[in-house]
Amino acid sequence: MLLEELKKIDQSYLMQTYQRMDVAFERGEGSILYDLQGRDYIDFSSGIGVNSVGYGSERLANAILSQAQKMIHSSNLYYIRNQAFLAKRMVELCGENMNVFFANSGAEANEGMIKLARKYGEINFANKRYKIITLRSSFHGRTIATLKATGQESFHRYFAPFPDGFVIAEDLKDIYQKIDGETCAVMIELIQGEGGVHSLNQKEVQDLSLFLQENQILLLVDEVQSGIYRTGEFLASQVYKIKPDAVSLAKGLGGGVPIGAVMSRHKEVFSFGDHGSTFGGNFLSTRASLEVLDILEEEYKSGALQKKIALFDEELNALKLSSKIFGKKVGLGLMVGLELRDLQTQQNFIAQALKAGVIVLRSGKNIVRFLPPLTIKQDEIKQGFCRLRGVAQMLEREK
Numbered sequence: 263m264l265l266e267e268l269k270k271i272d273q274s275y276l277m278q279t280y281q282r283m284d285v286a287f288e289r290g291e292g293s294i295l296y297d298l299q300g301r302d303y304i305d306f307s308s309g310i311g312v313n314s315v316g317y318g319s320e321r322l323a324n325a326i327l328s329q330a331q332k333m334i335h336s337s338n339l340y341y342i343r344n345q346a347f348l349a350k351r352m353v354e355l356c357g358e359n360m361n362v363f364f365a366n367s368g369a370e371a372n373e374g375m376i377k378l379a380r381k382y383g384e385i386n387f388a389n390k391r392y393k394i395i396t397l398r399s400s401f402h403g404r405t406i407a408t409l410k411a412t413g414q415e416s417f418h419r420y421f422a423p424f425p426d427g428f429v430i431a432e433d434l435k436d437i438y439q440k441i442d443g444e445t446c447a448v449m450i451e452l453i454q455g456e457g458g459v460h461s462l463n464q465k466e467v468q469d470l471s472l473f474l475q476e477n478q479i480l481l482l483v484d485e486v487q488s489g490i491y492r493t494g495e496f497l498a499s500q501v502y503k504i505k506p507d508a509v510s511l512a513k514g515l516g517g518g519v520p521i522g523a524v525m526s527r528h529k530e531v532f533s534f535g536d537h538g539s540t541f542g543g544n545f546l547s548t549r550a551s552l553e554v555l556d557i558l559e560e561e562y563k564s565g566a567l568q569k570k571i572a573l574f575d576e577e578l579n580a581l582k583l584s585s586k587i588f589g590k591k592v593g594l595g596l597m598v599g600l601e602l603r604d605l606q607t608q609q610n611f612i613a614q615a616l617k618a619g620v621i622v623l624r625s626g627k628n629i630v631r632f633l634p635p636l637t638i639k640q641d642e643i644k645q646g647f648c649r650l651r652g653v654a655q656m657l658e659r660e661k
């Protein structure tokens with residue numbers, strides 16, 4: 263099929279909610295994608311942090327195939343072995359006494375986390391605490407509640423009225439000003455994925471965590487993007503050395519199969535009927551996640567992941583130094599970015615990178631974001647950065 267034909271069908275039959283780039287991918291191998299014409303691209307985006315084990319993984323494909331042949335779905339009216347084992351595995355990887363609820367996306371995981379905080383606030387305090395504080399440049403999802411939790415005003419156009427009880431703080435320090443007797447939780451991303459790959463200050467987060475604990479206010483960490491080894495540990499919370507009351511996960515967890523999860527230390531809050539999901543935690547998605555965790559745990563334990571992070575950082579520094587178009591480096595692990603002069607340079611860089619055969623992402627107003635597969639190989643990293651240096655030189659000459 264030709265791209266032009268595909269574009270016509272897309273535009274006729276799909277709600278036009280995505281401003282797509284001029285390419286359609288057909289298959290992938292490792293961290294390389296091939297488009298309809300067979301052109302290759304080094305993928306530094308992994309489908310926005312989703313394809314954590316890259317493309318064409320035989321292990322993941324075989325796990326999904328053999329599960330699909332046995333059974334894809336039963337419903338949560340019955341016990342589901344893969345779901346129970348995946349929860350056990352995730353809790354062990356956190357090293358905390360938690361339990362898990364499975365959903366199908368990041369927004370849904372956050373919805374579950376918000377409901378958990380609301381019920382916690384209702385059953386533990388005479389005055390029913392219900393307010394949840396979130397940060398200005400956060401992103402928490404596209405449902406009505408998670409949109410309201412998202413602090414960026416541009417997301418709030420058209421969809422009012424929103425549910426009550428979400429309070430926006432300008433930054434970490436401002437959270438203390440916004441807390442009142444009705445606050446049940448604070449919800450943050452440790453590294454703001456959409457809001458500029460901005461890592462919060464570790465000491466400030468640790469202080470906040472202690473303060474909240476002393477005041478019986480929950481710390482909810484949205485790890486939908488930062489979780490599942492993205493920052494070098496299973497959770498970014500482990501890098502930050504904090505123990506959140508609840509964590510939400512999704513993107514990298516299923517290696518491309520939709521799955522989301524909420525994990526919480528407050529095992530007592532939800533009881534029968536409080537929450538549910540038709541598809542959440544079904545045989546297929548939990549089997550895929552078990553395989554993804556197997557693959558990633560091996561990468562982690564063998565030290566391969568740390569080596570990739572170090573090489574990626576080295577190459578990112580070299581790219582930054584190679585051209586005046588770049589400002590500071592941001593992020594953590596394999597969730598990193600480079601600052602560019604402005605929105606226009608950001609758009610140009612991403613478009614030209616695609617033409618040169620590298621997929622990168624935008625974030626915030628002027629950041630180019632890198633979220634490569636966690637299984638990316640050394641030569642793929644080097645090849646990608648080689649192409650990007652060419653792009654940077656070209657853009658610098660144009661200026």
Ligand SMILES: *Cc1c(COP(=O)(O)O)cnc(C)c1O
Nearest residue numbers: 367368369401402403455486487
């Ligand atoms: C992507 C993302 C979400 C939303 O996830 P969906 O699966 O698109 O609903 C929520 N929070 C963060 C931090 C994200 O990066």
